[in-house]
Amino acid sequence: MNPYIVLDILPTATDAEIRAAYLEGIKKNSPEAAGEKFQAISEAYLKIRDEESRIALILTNRTPPGESPLGAAVAAMTFHGHQPLSFEQLQDYLRKCTKK
Amino acid sequence: MAKSKKGRIKKRTASAAKVPVESLEAKAFAELANGRFRRAREAFKQLVKQEGDRFLPGLIQANAGLAAEMIGRGKLSEAEQVFAYLKTIAPPETLAVLEIPLALAGEEWGKVTRLAAAALDAGQADAAAGSVLLSDALVLAGNVPAAVPGEDQAQDWRDDLRRILESLRSVSEGLLQETGELLRPIGRLSVFAEWKIFVRGLVAFHGGDQERAKAFLEILGDQTIPGKASRAYLDLLNASNWKELSEARLQGCGEVLGLSEGEAEALAASERAWRAGDPVSAYKKFYHSGGESFFSGEPWKTSVSEFFATALEVLEPDLKTKYIDFMYRMVVAAKHRIPAEARLAALVMTVCEPDERVWRIFIRAYQEEFGKYPKLESKVWEAVGTEYAEVVTEGFFQRSHRMRDPEGALEAFLRAVDLDATNLEANLKLADLYEYANDKSARNKLLDRMTVQFPHDKRILLLAGNLCIERKSFTKGMNLLGKARELDPLDRTILAALIGGLSKAAAHFYRTGKHNQARDAVKKAEVLADASDRAETGRAFLQVRVGIWEELYGEAATGREKQAQAISGAPNPFAMRFYAGALAFLYGNKKATKLHSEEILKQARREATVALCLDIWRLFHDHLLPEGPDTFVWNQVTGWIAKCIRGAQNQSFTRDELIHFGYAVGPYIPYTREVLNLITHALKKDPADPGLRLLDGILRDTILDYPHVVNDLMDEAKDRQDWDTISRLENLRSSGGRGYSSIFDDDDDDDEEDWAYDEEKDGYEDDVGGGMKGLDSNLGDIAKMTDQEFAAFRRNVEGAMEKAILDDIRRSAKEMPRGRVDPSPEPKKKNVKKNVKKTVPKPPEPPETDSAEQLNLFDL
Numbered sequence: 001m002n003p004y005i006v007l008d009i010l011p012t013a014t015d016a017e018i019r020a021a022y023l024e025g026i027k028k029n030s031p032e033a034a035g036e037k038f039q040a041i042s043e044a045y046l047k048i049r050d051e052e053s054r055i056a057l058i059l060t061n062r063t064p065p066g067e068s069p070l071g072a073a074v075a076a077m078t079f080h081g082h083q084p085l086s087f088e089q090l091q092d093y094l095r096k097c098t099k100k
Numbered sequence: 101m102a103k104s105k106k107g108r109i110k111k112r113t114a115s116a117a118k119v120p121v122e123s124l125e126a127k128a129f130a131e132l133a134n135g136r137f138r139r140a141r142e143a144f145k146q147l148v149k150q151e152g153d154r155f156l157p158g159l160i161q162a163n164a165g166l167a168a169e170m171i172g173r174g175k176l177s178e179a180e181q182v183f184a185y186l187k188t189i190a191p192p193e194t195l196a197v198l199e200i201p202l203a204l205a206g207e208e209w210g211k212v213t214r215l216a217a218a219a220l221d222a223g224q225a226d227a228a229a230g231s232v233l234l235s236d237a238l239v240l241a242g243n244v245p246a247a248v249p250g251e252d253q254a255q256d257w258r259d260d261l262r263r264i265l266e267s268l269r270s271v272s273e274g275l276l277q278e279t280g281e282l283l284r285p286i287g288r289l290s291v292f293a294e295w296k297i298f299v300r301g302l303v304a305f306h307g308g309d310q311e312r313a314k315a316f317l318e319i320l321g322d323q324t325i326p327g328k329a330s331r332a333y334l335d336l337l338n339a340s341n342w343k344e345l346s347e348a349r350l351q352g353c354g355e356v357l358g359l360s361e362g363e364a365e366a367l368a369a370s371e372r373a374w375r376a377g378d379p380v381s382a383y384k385k386f387y388h389s390g391g392e393s394f395f396s397g398e399p400w401k402t403s404v405s406e407f408f409a410t411a412l413e414v415l416e417p418d419l420k421t422k423y424i425d426f427m428y429r430m431v432v433a434a435k436h437r438i439p440a441e442a443r444l445a446a447l448v449m450t451v452c453e454p455d456e457r458v459w460r461i462f463i464r465a466y467q468e469e470f471g472k473y474p475k476l477e478s479k480v481w482e483a484v485g486t487e488y489a490e491v492v493t494e495g496f497f498q499r500s501h502r503m504r505d506p507e508g509a510l511e512a513f514l515r516a517v518d519l520d521a522t523n524l525e526a527n528l529k530l531a532d533l534y535e536y537a538n539d540k541s542a543r544n545k546l547l548d549r550m551t552v553q554f555p556h557d558k559r560i561l562l563l564a565g566n567l568c569i570e571r572k573s574f575t576k577g578m579n580l581l582g583k584a585r586e587l588d589p590l591d592r593t594i595l596a597a598l599i600g601g602l603s604k605a606a607a608h609f610y611r612t613g614k615h616n617q618a619r620d621a622v623k624k625a626e627v628l629a630d631a632s633d634r635a636e637t638g639r640a641f642l643q644v645r646v647g648i649w650e651e652l653y654g655e656a657a658t659g660r661e662k663q664a665q666a667i668s669g670a671p672n673p674f675a676m677r678f679y680a681g682a683l684a685f686l687y688g689n690k691k692a693t694k695l696h697s698e699e700i701l702k703q704a705r706r707e708a709t710v711a712l713c714l715d716i717w718r719l720f721h722d723h724l725l726p727e728g729p730d731t732f733v734w735n736q737v738t739g740w741i742a743k744c745i746r747g748a749q750n751q752s753f754t755r756d757e758l759i760h761f762g763y764a765v766g767p768y769i770p771y772t773r774e775v776l777n778l779i780t781h782a783l784k785k786d787p788a789d790p791g792l793r794l795l796d797g798i799l800r801d802t803i804l805d806y807p808h809v810v811n812d813l814m815d816e817a818k819d820r821q822d823w824d825t826i827s828r829l830e831n832l833r834s835s836g837g838r839g840y841s842s843i844f845d846d847d848d849d850d851d852e853e854d855w856a857y858d859e860e861k862d863g864y865e866d867d868v869g870g871g872m873k874g875l876d877s878n879l880g881d882i883a884k885m886t887d888q889e890f891a892a893f894r895r896n897v898e899g900a901m902e903k904a905i906l907d908d909i910r911r912s913a914k915e916m917p918r919g920r921v922d923p924s925p926e927p928k929k930k931n932v933k934k935n936v937k938k939t940v941p942k943p944p945e946p947p948e949t950d951s952a953e954q955l956n957l958f959d960l
Binding site: 001002004005011051052055056058059061062063064065066067068069070071072073074075076077081082083084085086087089090091093094095096097098099100 | 172204207236239240242268269271272273274302305306307308325328329331336339342350352353354355356357358359367368370371374375382386399400401402403404406407408409410411413414447450451475476479480483
């Protein structure tokens with residue numbers, strides 16, 4: 001899973017921003033309450049905590065974020081929970097359903 | 101005109117009259133039931149003409165169906181024509197319901213609201229407006245119509261509609277708890293009851309409660325809008341079913357994730373191709389529709405790009421080949437369309453073909469996409485250098501090591517350091533390369549620079565510290581090692597280096613008559629030493645060393661006492677005594693200590709058994725003498741051990757002891773002959789023993805060429821149920837004749853630094869590294885070398901012990917059985933060294949001593 005997505009930051013984030021996002025992440029997801037998420041956040045932080053790690057990630061990452069293209073997309077879009085559609089998007093989607 | 105019309109009517113009436121009403125009625129309803137509305141309409145028209153109002157509802161239904169069909173096909177003007185006709189035949193109170201589908205299709209939401217509200221107020225709650233319920237139409241329209249004064253029932257459904265619309269808005273804003281509250285008043289019998297279930301499903305879905313979400317969404321009917329809308333959410337929750345989903349259903353998944361229509365379409369097509377086992381199409385369907393914008397941007401696109409860059413990991417072997425071929429064409433034949441594509445393809449290729457060409461393409465693509473990034477380029481060149489510097493193992497017992505391309509490695513590492521001087525790994529690898537090339541001058545200069553540049557890296561401090569000790573710069577060396585220990589007090593390698601450094605310093609001071617300084621160093625070493633049985637750090641070993649130094653250069657009586665104490669207190673006094681003898685030889689005047697050593701040898705030969713010989717062998721091979729034995733001492737010790745093994749023939753030993761000993765020690769050339777003698781001795785008692793015959797054949801290298809011998813031994817081992825021999829023979833067969841290494845014992849000792857010959861662990865290469873390279877070179881070649889050539893070859897072999905072994909090989913070369921050592925081409929070290937000298941980075945400033953206290957501690 002892409003560590004930037006896990007920590008919910010941009011790839012241009014600085015060391016300090018990455019650390020802040022990590023601390024915020026583990027504060028929200030304690031090991032007792034959300035063990036898997038806590039682990040994912042910790043692993044993500046280790047992967048990008050400094051420039052050397054970030055470069056290594058670019059060059060040597062061998063872990064696919066999912067089992068298929070859709071799986072990868074879903075993993076990215078749902079790590080922080082399934083984000084709801086906006087009301088307008090939801091309305092559009094429902095209206096499209098008349099044709100299904 | 102009128103005449104013509106009349107004529108037509110007359111004709112049709114006449115035609116209808118020919119068909120009996122019963123059969124026409126049956127036909128009309130059958131067409132209606134089968135969804136053939138145009139035919140049904142024609143049949144009903146004739147029936148209406150014959151029977152009047154009885155068939156009017158059928159005619160209305162057929163027209164309504166036809167209108168819906170037209171709407172479904174997007175033929176709105178034709179649908180309007182049908183509806184215009186409907187207006188002439190349908191009762192006014194049903195018109196509203198019939199007109200709703202047309203309004204929906206035309207997205208006339210105000211009209212939809214007005215019509216559906218009118219129908220509901222007229223008590224037609226159960227009426228379906230085409231394929232859409234009235235309640236669905238109202239929710240889709242998204243407006244609450246004005247209330248009808250005085251009609252409570254009409255007010256009720258308006259309230260429920262308002263709640264549904266508000267709850268949809270609320271769930272969209274992520275206000276999940278509030279959404280639940282909004283839904284609570286909607287009753288089970290409300291016309292919006294299905295919508296209530298749908299929204300509760302959404303609340304559970306977005307709240308992460310998958311089971312609850314499924315429970316709500318699965319109970320909705322297929323024909324209602326909430327039911328149809330639920331399908332995509334359910335599909336998302338059932339990832340295991342994705343393989344069976346149609347592209348349209350997969351697209352629905354994308355839509356509820358918030359993707360645009362085009363994005364959802366591309367992702368669905370890609371997914372479908374991927375699931376069909378076509379990764380190349382999956383790639384094309386995604387990127388060829390989205391182009392550059394699909395390579396990065398939103399997180400999901402980044403994730404999909406990451407997926408395609410790492411997809412090799414999840415592909416079946418045959419699909420992997422197909423995918424690699426495709427990526428190869430993009431990278432090498434430059435079939436890519438944009439830099440991002442080249443970057444992605446190059447990353448895929450680095451997994452299977454991590455060569456310089458691919459990395460160059462990666463760098464170029466990365467630069468075009470994001471601009472120059474020297475640190476990243478430096479890491480790339482480090483990776484290239486690492487590939488070139490890979491040491492390939494070959495030869496007899498797989499012990500010969502050869503670097504793939506030392507010159508390429510040097511060029512790559514220098515480029516890496518040039519691009520980013522702070523690239524620690526590249527600097528370390530460059531230092532290793534100098535070490536390999538035996539270019540001490542370049543290595544020293546580099547390490548000096550690195551200690552300034554990386555003052556807080558223990559690996560560099562350790563390397564540089566050891567180097568200083570080697571150069572007899574004890575104070576500086578101990579300072580560097582002390583700093584390394586401060587950084588990681590638990591690192592045993594640093595501890596060993598510190599004790600080793602202090603020991604070397606003490607030995608040096610004893611030899612030069614500076615007894616006080618020597619004893620000071622010993623005291624410091626004693627503080628650091630531990631109770632382990634490791635020669636590098638163990639207190640008993642240190643005590644033996646100090647005893648020898650004192651005996652030779654200081655107070656002899658004290659020295660002997662210390663030795664006696666250490667030997668008697670050791671877990672293996674026999675081996676410890678041997679150690680003391682070797683040290684006496686190492687530090688003393690060789691002639692003066694000869695008697696002392698001979699005494700040890702005599703005693704050792706009298707006491708030696710196979711098991712004790714194994715102990716000695718382990719001691720000297722697992723734990724090198726801390727000062728690094730010089731060739732003379734090592735030859736002497738090797739000779740002693742060989743004599744002990746010879747002496748062990750006179751002691752009793754078991755077959756299993758011999759097998760264990762033989763596999764551990766036998767492959768080591770200085771002892772092979774003695775081990776073979778032991779085996780011959782044992783075979784006299786049981787000449788048919790397959791285990792001993794196998795060991796004998798392996799040590800004489802007469803097994804691999806004769807598969808039938810292996811088969812015979814296997815049969816005999818099976819007859820005797822000799823499982824150990826069976827296992828070794830199976831390993832030998834499975835190695836496919838590549839060598840014997842597969843059948844040697846794994847050492848039981850977990851010691852990471854153990855590099856016994858019978859071990860195939862990575863630790864061997866790590867610890868011995870370049871030190872052993874060249875030792876397994878072709879024995880014949882060594883025998884044929886002139887003295888000058890041999891001396892040049894020997895210079896390139898690291899470590900005194902290894903040099904000693906090489907001397908043994910040289911001596912034994914002409915006497916040994918054929919095929920003892922496999923050929924191993926030597927790397928072009930001279931060129932490397934030459935180039936290294938030209939390209940060494942600038943000499944550094946002297947390292948700062950940042951801790952005065954530290955300096956005092958180790959100031960020797």
